[in-house]
Amino acid sequence: MLGRRALASLALAFAALPPPWPAEAAVTDATLEASGNGARLVLTLTGGTRWRLAAATRPNRLVLTTPGSPWRGPASLGAAGPVRRAMADRSQLRLDLLRPVALKRVEESRGRLIIELEPTSATSFARLAAAGRPLAESGTATASNLGRSQPGTTQAPRSPARAGPLPLVVLDPGHGGRDPGTIGTRGTQEKRIVLAAAEELKKVLEAGGRCRVAMTRSNDRFVPLGDRVEFARRRQATLFVSLHADSAPGARGASVYTLGDSSDALAGALARRENLADRAGGLRLPSVSPEVQAILLSLMRAETRAGSARMASLVVEELGGDVPLLPNTHRQAGFVVLKAPEIPSVLVEMGFLSHPGDEAALRRPDHRAKVARALGRAIHGWLARAGTAEALAAG
Ligand SMILES: [Zn+2]
Numbered sequence: 001m002l003g004r005r006a007l008a009s010l011a012l013a014f015a016a017l018p019p020p021w022p023a024e025a026a027v028t029d030a031t032l033e034a035s036g037n038g039a040r041l042v043l044t045l046t047g048g049t050r051w052r053l054a055a056a057t058r059p060n061r062l063v064l065t066t067p068g069s070p071w072r073g074p075a076s077l078g079a080a081g082p083v084r085r086a087m088a089d090r091s092q093l094r095l096d097l098l099r100p101v102a103l104k105r106v107e108e109s110r111g112r113l114i115i116e117l118e119p120t121s122a123t124s125f126a127r128l129a130a131a132g133r134p135l136a137e138s139g140t141a142t143a144s145n146l147g148r149s150q151p152g153t154t155q156a157p158r159s160p161a162r163a164g165p166l167p168l169v170v171l172d173p174g175h176g177g178r179d180p181g182t183i184g185t186r187g188t189q190e191k192r193i194v195l196a197a198a199e200e201l202k203k204v205l206e207a208g209g210r211c212r213v214a215m216t217r218s219n220d221r222f223v224p225l226g227d228r229v230e231f232a233r234r235r236q237a238t239l240f241v242s243l244h245a246d247s248a249p250g251a252r253g254a255s256v257y258t259l260g261d262s263s264d265a266l267a268g269a270l271a272r273r274e275n276l277a278d279r280a281g282g283l284r285l286p287s288v289s290p291e292v293q294a295i296l297l298s299l300m301r302a303e304t305r306a307g308s309a310r311m312a313s314l315v316v317e318e319l320g321g322d323v324p325l326l327p328n329t330h331r332q333a334g335f336v337v338l339k340a341p342e343i344p345s346v347l348v349e350m351g352f353l354s355h356p357g358d359e360a361a362l363r364r365p366d367h368r369a370k371v372a373r374a375l376g377r378a379i380h381g382w383l384a385r386a387g388t389a390e391a392l393a394a395g
Pocket residue numbers: 174175181182190243244245246
């Protein structure tokens with residue numbers, strides 16, 4: 001005979017179970033509507049329906065599949081914004097596109113899947129399609145699940161638009177004050193060009209409404225490199241973008257830098273520090289043993305590097321359509337401003353003031369605006385699939 005205590009545990013166990021007859025896994029409803037210059041797709045999912053969204057070209061389309069779960073929603077959804085039409089068939093929905101799109105927001109909660117699309121460049125879309133992996137899918141399992149109480153629970157992909165404040169992007173106009181940076185042959189000062197470009201980019205991002213923006217300097221003052229990194233860390237920035245237009249003999253075109261091999265040496269040095277706990281405290285790691293902290297820190301650094309690399313490739317792709325690029329456009333180097341362990345960081349050389357052609361271009365507001373729009377697209381693209389480092393830092 002079961003004791004009172006055992007019965008109570010059993011009752012609790014049953015209370016935690018799903019209803020005895022779980023709903024069939026299916027898509028039971030769907031709507032598609034224009035939203036701004038994009039579109040919003042809302043699906044009603046039952047019974048833990050799994051889904052996957054992929055992009056394809058020729059013609060440009062998105063395909064949402066729900067493996068093993070039938071489509072019981074409307075067979076077609078008509079046109080909306082960049083979507084020419086949406087047709088459902090068995091366990092997939094196909095969105096034929098008038099214009100290339102990117103994911104703006106994906107949110108899944110209580111049986112509702114919301115997918116928001118926004119316009120993007122044809123090259124961006126082609127790249128999404130060529131990457132050969134889903135743009136988003138249900139139950140995305142990543143290192144960010146570490147330490148969570150319920151590993152294996154279905155989790156919508158991280159989206160910057162989830163509840164809470166918008167992610168913060170820190171823009172870092174290089175040089176300033178007594179440090180003019182490079183001075184071009186026509187006397188153009190790098191510190192002025194990069195500040196003007198950063199202000200332009202800030203406008204683009206604020207108009208997009210998908211992130212907050214802070215600048216390490218917004219006037220002509222000197223800011224030490226370490227302070228720029230600390231500025232971003234104190235504010236728990238999601239992304240750090242440093243802007244420069246330096247000199248390089250004979251070189252021309254834009255390029256982008258992420259932290260090179262020295263990042264591993266830094267990680268090693270960090271881990272050896274006796275005050276690891278203090279360091280980690282600054283990173284808001286959960287309170288766990290020093291060994292586990294070291295592992296989390298190294299995971300975080302790996303995620304940060306991956307986030308930086310992803311941002312760099314988006315920058316190359318978005319700038320590439322609009323401005324001349326330096327060959328081997330994405331390079332690695334030990335820039336001090338790229339060394340925040342938890343914040344994906346890139347340094348963009350918008351061109352070289354040492355090159356008369358680049359100098360002439362960078363002096364023109366319309367050229368800087370073009371660069372800012374391209375960087376804005378890259379940042380929006382990056383935010384649409386927010387870095388896991390952010391999840392770890394918040395975990
Ligand atoms: Zn510079």
